[in-house]
Amino acid sequence: MSTDFVLPQLGEGLLEAELVQWLVAEGDAVELNQNIAEVETAKAVIELPSPFAGTVSTLHHAAGDTVEVGEVLISFDVAGAPAPATEPVAATAEPEEEKATPNLVGYGAAPRKGARPARRARAARSGDARAAADTAVLEAAPHDAIVEPPPERVRERPRSTPPVRKLAKDLGVDLALVPASGENGLITRDDVQMYADRVGAVPAAAAAAAPARRTDDDARVRRIPIRGVRKFTAAAMVKSAFTAPHVTTFHTVDVTETMRLVASLKADRSLADHRIGVMAVAAKAVCLALGRNPSLNARWDAEADEIVEYHYVNLGIAAATDRGLIVPVIDDADAMALPELADRISELALTARSGKTPPAAMTGGTFSITNFGVFGVEAGTPILNPGEAGILGLGSVARRPWEHDGQIALRDVMTLSLSFDHRLVDGAEGSRFLVDVASILAEPGRAMLMR
Known part of the structure; x- marks a missing residue:
């Protein structure tokens, strides 16, 4: 019997996806959970597993098509599948209970028609793999790191x-x-x-055929469709910029001791499997400073008329990829030791490069870090992720003449840029947080005094 597979909801607020490529063709035999297609949502490229074992009968869309959630994507000939109903249902008849559809691995059960989709729990992210790749992809992120979706759509796409x-x-x-x-x-x-x-x-x-009124439709102009991650990021940036009153403050700090610490850790053979760099040290410093300054680890709940402070840190790390900017999240980063935190950053780098970061891995952040220093930029004004109270930008590390122990010496210097939501954070609180982070980067041993 012929059985249809509709595009499932691939993440909260994701109502459509672009078909990147088919991994099967009509007439192919497929197994349960065999990957059949790659689709790009507003957050990432995802491989869809087949919910059926059978033969592909019809591919309903071509690569490049935008498919809405609930729209038929592919049809299968499945042995023993129920035949579609042919008898009309009387208007007064009681609706029958919907039959369960096979579970799509990684996305939970398909939602019932007319029911409000339930929010899925975030998928667990393994911390066992050790990444050998450079973490530059996570550090090479523009300062306007935003990926959190707008909670509502201003205009629903017409059904057709x-x-x-x-x-x-x-x-x-x-x-x-x-x-x-x-x-x-x-x-x-x-x-x-x-x-x-x-x-x-x-x-x-x-x-x-009408006379052209434009002069930019020729080979001198390149037109790039606004879709996928870039479209999603743009919408979130606009929402954040015009919802939360941003304030940015700067602090330049001598990070010579941090650079020495990083060099010594890299030379330690017992830590050879861990790539501990400046990003990891900064992430650990942020977690410690948030524990002392909880107003930076909070969100403004306008509907409940409350400020929600978190007693944990889900740390977002901005990542620049070929498809656009994403911010994968490290859950409970504050509970991790420095080597474990470095491992998670390396893992996120590999996943982000491959474009396989799942949507669930980019939600639930409570504070974010972005590093524009790898571009040689000293400072910037980061834009908040919607729902977060702060974002810290890391500037480039430069060797400069600096006052040290009463003398002028060449030192490694970095500028920190902190943007925060002024509804949640006063200037004094933001400054204290920034000074706490800076003090750890200036003298990493001070972390032993914090709790």
Whole structure:
């Protein structure tokens, strides 16, 4: 029997995905949980496993198509699958209980029709693997590190099928303006054609034949579609910038002792499996300083009219990737020793480079770090991740003349840039946090005095 597989919800707030490529073809036999396609959400590229064992009968979309959650993606011929109902259901009949669909590994059970999707628990992230790659991908992140999704969509995408969307595009019709006559608000071909006839829409072909009014549609201009991670990041940046009152403060610190510590740890054979760098030391310093300054590890809950302070640190580390900026999160970073924290940063680097960071790994952060110093930039004004009270930017480490022990000497110097939500954090609190981080980087041994 033929069985359809619809695109599941791949993360909270993710209502669509772009089909990157098929990993199977029509006629292929597939096994349960065999990867069948790669799709790109607003957060990451994800491989979809098959929820059925059978034969691929129909691929309903081509690479590059945008597919909505709940839209049929692929059909299978599955032995023993129930045949689709052919008898109409009377309007007065009681609705039957929906049959369970096979579980899609990694994403939980499919949501029931009409039910509000339940929030999934974050997937556990292993800390056993040891990454040998350089962590530059995590350190090479622009200062405006934002990936948290807007909690609501301003405008829902009209429900329609790919052929109908193509017809609307050819006729120059905006689907958002077309009244829907189909079941559950589905826009049909007739709806589009009737709207086009009524308003006198100009077909795309006719518009193309008209004299060009623009001069930038030639080879001198490159047009890049705004989609995926970049579209998601842009929306989150705008939301954050115009919701939370940002304040940024700076502090330049002598990090010579931190650089010496890093060099000595790298030379220690017992720590050869751990890549402990400046980012890891800074992350540990942030965790310690947040314990002393809880207002920086909090969020503003406008609906409840409350400030929520966290007694744990889920630390976001900004990562620049080929597909855009993401901020994977290290859960309970404050409970980790320095080598373990360094290992997690290395693991995030490998996953981010491959584009396989799961959506669940980029939610739940309470504070973030971004490093624009690898670009040679001394300081910046980081933009907050929505829902977080602070973000720390790490500037470049430069060898400069500096006052030390009453004399001028060449020292390793770094500028720290802290942006915070002024609703949650006063200037004095922000300054104390920044000084705490700086004191650890200036004299790492001071960490022994903090709790």
